Amino acid sequence: MLASIAAxxxxxxxxxxxxxxxxxxxxxxxxxxxxxxxRARAQQALVNSIQVGDDVxxxxxxxxxxxxxxxxxxxxxxxxxxxxxxxxxRSGVARRLTEDDDYEDESEDEDQSxx
Numbered sequence: 001m002l003a004s005i006a007a008x009x010x011x012x013x014x015x016x017x018x019x020x021x022x023x024x025x026x027x028x029x030x031x032x033x034x035x036x037x038x039r040a041r042a043q044q045a046l047v048n049s050i051q052v053g054d055d056v057x058x059x060x061x062x063x064x065x066x067x068x069x070x071x072x073x074x075x076x077x078x079x080x081x082x083x084x085x086x087x088x089x090r091s092g093v094a095r096r097l098t099e100d101d102d103y104e105d106e107s108e109d110e111d112q113s114x115x
Contacts, residue, residue: 047091050076055097058088063097 050056054066056078067085068077076093079085 046096047093050090050093050096056093057095057097058092059094060092062086 050066050069052066052069055063056066057063058078062078062080064078064080064086066076067079069090070076074090075087076090077085077087
């Protein structure tokens with residue numbers, strides 16, 4: 001009985017047939033596609049804004065200071081220890097470190113030690 005009513009409704013209005021697909025497409029857009037585009041845009045802005053002297057963390061988890069930037073090749077030279085420099089792609093920078101990051105790390109350490 002219920003199946004026959006649904007079939008008649010679908011025959012009468014094709015929009016009812018495609019409404020769940022359209023709804024799923026909207027959900028995928030707002031939950032998956034849009035946030036990913038925002039993250040990619042923020043990462044690109046970070047990569048374009050890094051400068052010599054910035055302390056950064058790479059996607060591999062290494063910390064260092066940018067000592068040279070080659071815009072033509074898209075590479076940077078990162079000093080990971082005194083006198084130790086590596087050359088890597090500019091897009092390999094995951095985030096820029098600031099004094100605020102150091103303060104947050106110390107706060108987290110204090111919170112964990114008091115527990």
